[in-house]
Amino acid sequence: MTNPTPASPSRRRALGAVCACTGAAVAAPLMGANALRTVALGALGVSGVAVSSAASAAPAAARTALTPDQALQRLMDANEAFVSDKPQAPQINRKRRLEIAQGQTPFAVLLSCSDSRVPPEVLFGQGLGDLFTVRVAGNTVSPEGLGSIEYAVAELGVPLIVVLGHERCGAVGAAVSIVRDGTSFPGAIGEMVSPIVPSAIRARDEKGDWLDNAVRRNVVDVVERLKVSGNLLEEPIAAGKLKIVGARYDLDDGKIDFFHR
Numbered sequence: 001m002t003n004p005t006p007a008s009p010s011r012r013r014a015l016g017a018v019c020a021c022t023g024a025a026v027a028a029p030l031m032g033a034n035a036l037r038t039v040a041l042g043a044l045g046v047s048g049v050a051v052s053s054a055a056s057a058a059p060a061a062a063r064t065a066l067t068p069d070q071a072l073q074r075l076m077d078a079n080e081a082f083v084s085d086k087p088q089a090p091q092i093n094r095k096r097r098l099e100i101a102q103g104q105t106p107f108a109v110l111l112s113c114s115d116s117r118v119p120p121e122v123l124f125g126q127g128l129g130d131l132f133t134v135r136v137a138g139n140t141v142s143p144e145g146l147g148s149i150e151y152a153v154a155e156l157g158v159p160l161i162v163v164l165g166h167e168r169c170g171a172v173g174a175a176v177s178i179v180r181d182g183t184s185f186p187g188a189i190g191e192m193v194s195p196i197v198p199s200a201i202r203a204r205d206e207k208g209d210w211l212d213n214a215v216r217r218n219v220v221d222v223v224e225r226l227k228v229s230g231n232l233l234e235e236p237i238a239a240g241k242l243k244i245v246g247a248r249y250d251l252d253d254g255k256i257d258f259f260h261r
């Protein structure tokens with residue numbers, strides 16, 4: 001995978017704290033929040049003049065009223081309904097579409113795997129405008145993924161980020177096979193898997209199933225890197241306006257275990 005967007009040296013260092021394969025937690029508040037905010041918005045094609053400046057006199061856009069804990073409880077309740085085969089009716093009708101046509105107010109960011117068995121909106125019975133999702137095999141965070149998450153928090157006021165791994169994840173399995181067997185992968189697959197390799201190494205000597213331990217370790221590592229990725233996430237965390245939690249989805253019973261809070 002390539003990163004076609006030039007970034008300043010400081011921006012690259014800040015992103016490196018999240019994306020580095022070492023898993024080392026490096027605090028990197030290297031750019032001001034507003035500068036980062038403008039970068040993220042520009043990447044999304046959003047008018048920075050209209051919505052990005054903290055100095056703007058424009059009123060803040062509508063945001064969810066949920067606190068981080070309330071947002072988490074909503075997801076837990078929704079998953080319980082999914083597990084009991086009584087999923088909540090997601091709002092996916094015309095009324096809802098028109099409601100959010102002029103602006104979105106999602107209440108959670110889901111950083112989850114691309115696996116076809118793990119669609120966040122289905123697992124949580126959520127509809128249009130509820131979840132801001134970033135999906136990539138192995139639920140790692142690239143610079144583009146981090147910018148997307150920062151945008152959701154800084155501009156949309158999302159109070160909760162969930163890093164969601166899952167049972168029998170193929171991407172994590174690939175990382176384990178690199179460590180165990182020295183496997184190499186064609187194309188860009190190896191590069192996609194490489195951020196997970198340090199987690200697979202750390203999980204190697206843990207008791208139990210290596211793959212499942214690596215799934216959990218990878219989730220924890222991504223959560224912890226996000227927590228030190230820069231001002232756009234660190235400041236709302238410090239103010240109690242944002243939580244980042246890690247979870248594992250069980251393919252067999254449908255339960256989501258929010259095991260890292």
Ligand SMILES: [Zn+2]
Pocket residue numbers: 113114115137138139166168169170171172
């Ligand atoms: Zn997966």
